[in-house]
Amino acid sequence: MSETITTAAPAAPDYPQMLGHPRPLWMLFMTEFWERFAFYGIRWALTLYIVAEFFHGDAAGQAFASRTYGAYLALVYATAVFGGYVADKIIGYQRSILVGATVMAVGLFMIMLPNEQLFLLGLATIIVGNGLFKPNISSMVGQLYAQGDSRRDRGFTLFYMGINGGALIAPLITGWLASTLTDTPMQQNYKVVFGASGVGMLISLAWFWIGRRQLKGVGRPTADQANRLRVVYVVLGMLVAIPVFYLLMARAGAVVLQWLLTALFIGVGAMLVVEAVRNGKVQIHRVIAMLIIFAFNVLFWMFFEQAGSSFNFLAQNIVDRQMFGGWEFPVGWFQSVNPVAIVILAPLVSLAWGWLDQHRIEPSIPRKFGLGLLGNALGFLVLMYALSSAVGSNGQIPFWPLALCYVLQTAGELCLSPIGLSMVTKLAPVRLVGLAMGGWFLSTAIGNNLSGLFAGHISGASGMTVASALGGFTFSFYLLAGAGVLLFLIAPLINRLMHGVK
Template sequence: MDKTTTQKGHPTGLWYLFGTEMWERFGYYLMLGIFSLYMIDGWNNGGMGFDAGKKSDIYGTYLGLVYLTPFIGGLLADRVLGYRRSIILGGLMMALGYFLLSIHDITSFYAGLFFIILGNGFFKPNISTLVGNLYSTEELKHKKDSGYNIFYMGINVGAFICNFVAAYMRLNFGWNFAFIAAGVGMLIGVIIFLSGTKHIRHVDVIKPLQAGDMPTTKILGSTILPMFVFGILGYLIPDNILGSDTNDAFIFGCVPVILFFIYLWFKSSGLEKRAIAALLAVFACVILFFAIFHQNGDALTVWAEDYTDREMPESVATVADKVDMAQTVENNAIVQLDDAAFKAKMEQLTAEEKAMPEVTKEEIAAKKEKSKIIAGYESSRKYFQNLGADKVPAQGSNLKLYSTELYQSINPMWVIVLTPILVGVWGFLRKRKKEPSTPTKIALGLLITALSALVMVGAVYATNGLSMKASSWWLIASYGVITLGELCLSPMGLSLVSKLSPPRITALMMGGFFLAISVGNKLAGMLSSLWEKIPEKQNYFYLNFGLVLGAAIMLFLMLKWLNGVMRENNVN
């Protein structure tokens, strides 16, 4: 590698990939932070008006598919397109998807999700592969874990700032402008990538097929076609098995892809066979991490919306009001109406609209008033429902609240704070030759993640049977614990794939890692769908704790074997 391409001990290309990923994740997490809220918001308020069950079903299916398509994108990049073309193509498709979501229409809604899902498949595995390729020389190989930690921090800088933009856009201009902001962020990411391509070009190499490798068309024909067939069969099964038709379709559709990776292991030999087996074992365990982690956009968002005291301190509210960043709930005559009186008020407004012979300024004003009344009634009535009587404002007064989507910035905030500390700890241990192996770090990540669920058990007990709201500090603490687990696991998972994968199928195996995330994400939606069905919310979090603890125990039991495979392949 040319010495001029290194900066501060890391390749110059890393900083361009950092910037690209930062803006791509800005758009991705902006959309994800408001996704559940947008789906359950009323149609008159600009949302989709879905019920809680449909919302969780779509959320889980979307998150599952958005990490399933990297299998296809990784394969095509490895064999046909190359990494840079794939990343540009994926970025543009994702931008189009966000712009389509900004159109308040059911067809545009699903079309937008389709383009985001497809675009992420081309973008996500290949940018992660390029990061690993930058560290392929002997000179930089030992810095690969640190490189992935830095790259991962870029992900979370974007994820942190995006929710403030989402809240501002939603509160002041509506849902559609929030989605437009996501699309603009993705386009900025593509521009940064294009500007740094000269520092990345040398590691964008299409690997030639080796004797015995399955042709690309055969792989697609033996996985993608069966995936659709199995998915359709799963959808058509009478009396769904896994809670909904889409759950059945998704899990059944994953079966051919999972079998393909088992086939890869079966056909390989020697060190390659053991390396692929080790990766598949880790993939199986991390599924449950993502099943818990990605409830932040669904079950934990609902917790923040319904059960968290979001009132701003007066000093913060004063500043937030000046920049239009405070959510207001009012205690006035309208929001104090009971359901019957509220319905009567709506019928009166509807009658006034119908009495107008044509579209007039008065009719537009009446519709705006109706929408405002609905929004105020629904949000205030819901927020005051389990708020202590001493905290409900006097008649005619209001409360200034943190917007729910801002709680999505807690996790990336912790990533930004904890990453330098954790990198420093690993460096300190490395100098003393005591740094844990990458599989050990992943196992520790699973164990720490299990503890985050116990923090939320404490949050439930703090609400006195959900009759009052919990302090925001419970969510902040839970996100802090799970973030520490995430930093031990997620960037280390990317690093492990880059280290152990046979070079000719690195992006394909990266797609396998994202397949594990995909299944975990779908399980996150399936678990979130139980939220309304489990009245004792502490039991919901106990379930999360037990699932991820079981995965941690499995991985700890395999550590001796996994570390042996790492030594055989001369990596650590």
């Protein structure tokens, strides 16, 4: 086998520049901004809605709600594998994004219907649409930069600001909607939240439809993908897939889903290795390095995504949210702490990576991931302290530990998530970048499903308590800290496998 990669990536078009980056980056930025508004607009409300609507507020429903949320989130990311393949091989990136956005909008309006089965069917529709949208818009960001362009990591960090700009305003607006419609039961207020998110998804669709001409052909279907009947076949396939994903959530359960996701991950890894073999020893090593990083990514998201499940129940029942003048801080607004921190910290992190690069001391990809795991661990350390030493006479902890936990997790996220997106575009075989991006999201999916199982364990049969939260979050800290230290120790080996990719 050759020591070099034989397949060259296509050159990026010569785009007009805006603020030091290709102008289409900012169009993709806003498209993702509104899609993330839709996604995060419902994220904080899903578990609370399930308990309120289908369990009539009984805390015994927390475990079921957490498992359902984990399965939904896992499948949202798992379908990225198929969406990446569809874009690579069948209809191209632009068409995939347009079809996916349309289907997601339909699903968001469906979950407003007050029936458990229709609610789960709506979630399945969102899952299938997201599979076509999410990996492919991220892949297109990478295609705006030529191979070896040092701005790529910084471009992905800026793109990540678009993600989190939408995530910032969504809980504020939808949380405000839910807290101000006080003359109706909360489950009715949550339906307004879902409708507002559907409107956000329609804006995302319109933004990309109008702005896609800026891409100068990047992401358009290739000559053998041009037949529009292929789009019809993809839509028919999605209609078949929706009831399948409904059954996975409603019937199979999170444990069965975990086995299926693991098997799928192994299959994707095998496909990437087979493709790497065709391109030589260097590409094989790079794929192996990428798969090792994927494994650590699972751990990060298993605990980070407590934000949508156990942290919500913590905020609702164990955090003292009374503020000045008797005003109560809305539960949903905690979800904005993470994106606020990202909007503030992301430019600083991007500048820091650039400064360190200029001085040739920028941390390698595995060390950045190690920092991410340690940042996540510190967030749980703060909660450990609060739950063991700061519980008041009312059985609640102060407001600040949960808020600080979100900030520390955010610092970890910035060292890991945007770097992971960029890493895939650098290390993946050129012909399967979309599939590899799907593999990245699949590793996130496995972590998300585990997050639901873990949150269900913390809540138990009767709901979360101070003792159960302390036990669960202590375990989280030690596992994350150990994984972060291990990654630092094996970073030199992973760097050798990357063959110069930084």
